[in-house]
Amino acid sequence: MKSGDWKNRILRRTSSLIHLVPLMLVSGCKLELLDPKGSIGMAEKQLIATSTWAMLVVVVPVIALTLLFAWRYRASNTQAEYRPRWAHSTAIEVVIWTIPSLIILFLAVLTWKTTHELDPYKPLESEVKPINIEVVALDWKWLFIYPDLGIATVNQIAFPVGTPVNFVITSDSVMNSFFVPQLGSQVYAMAGMQTQLHLIANESGDFAGMSANFSGKGFSDMKFRALAKSPAEFDAWVAQVRASKDRLDMNRYNVVSKPEQKAPVGYFSTVDPKLFHNIIARYNNGQFMDPSNANCTVKG
Known part of the structure; x- marks a missing residue:
């Protein structure tokens, strides 16, 4: 092939790539x-x-x-x-x-x-009372427990705008990583241990949540939605969850925790208040381990 042909081919391919840039911008492609x-x-x-x-x-x-x-x-x-x-x-x-x-x-x-x-363990300063959410990474879905509200969900969380959210995070499988890119830090979820994360949404929205650590064949679909709502909308969402006929005790959890790809959103109107700690304790001979302690002290 002549050198002129090579030059023409390179120019054509470069021109094609340049024309793709504005298409990507108008298509809503963003980080x-x-x-x-x-x-x-x-x-x-x-x-x-x-x-x-x-x-x-x-x-x-x-x-x-x-x-x-x-x-x-x-x-x-x-x-x-x-x-x-x-x-x-x-x-x-x-x-x-x-x-x-x-x-x-x-x-x-x-x-x-x-x-x-930006220490993820550092609580956010706010005059608004925070909301607590317990997070459990499963294969290949996310379980969220609201200990103060007595409800639980799968692959969806909601919280009021302008309200600090205190996450405590663990895993009932391999190590994973909890991440809501538009809200901030990612933190690892580890079996038998509890990590923490504090986030806040400054405006209403439907934000993507994801697993940021490869955890097997269902990893790419291990996603959830984080809904930042007004106080009235959040109360309506809680009422919707409480209207569910499904309840989450240890027996039901053993079914929910089985590996599942592309798991749908699920609601549980009641939840065992000790479920989160029981999930952690099963890896520590019935004891609870808190890694926020410098020596990882075991608590009874």
Whole structure:
């Protein structure tokens, strides 16, 4: 094939890819992580942006200088100074060590500060009473228990807008990760252990929730919906759940916890108040383990 044919083929393919960009934009394709709807998600988006700009301070000049040097010192440029014995420049050494060092220092301070500010175990400050949700990762679905309301759901949660949500998370299978991208942090769910997460939604919406850790053949469909509602709408949702004839005790749980792909949303009007702790305790010889303790102390 002639070189001209190769060039024409590359140009055609490049043109096709360029035309796909606006199509992707108008089709609503977006990264939910970069469209936060809660204060934690907004803070994390800002952290991502700040870190990216800080690193681009190094990356962009390096790319630009690489292209400049390749052009300036090309073989056909007879005007470029030729110094085969050149090996050191104090000015260059100062620049290439000082700037990256300052950026690393900046990122270290930023990391230290935001690690404490965005600690998933840190309760959110609010005058509104938080709502508590117990989360159990199963194969391949999510079980949610509302201990204060005495109800439970599968693959759907709801909470009032502007209300802190305190999640306690465990797994009754392999290790998994609980994640609502538009609200914030992902936290691991581990069998026999309890982790925590505190989130809040600043506006109403229907947000995607997902498993962020591969857990077998049903992983890709291990999704749920997080519904942020007005107080009146949330009360109506609770009434809808309580209208269900299905009840969740240990015997019913043993059926619900069986592996299932593409599990539908399920409601339980009542739930065993000890169910969540019993799920954890079954992995610890009848005892409850709280990893928030530095030594993972076992509690009776």
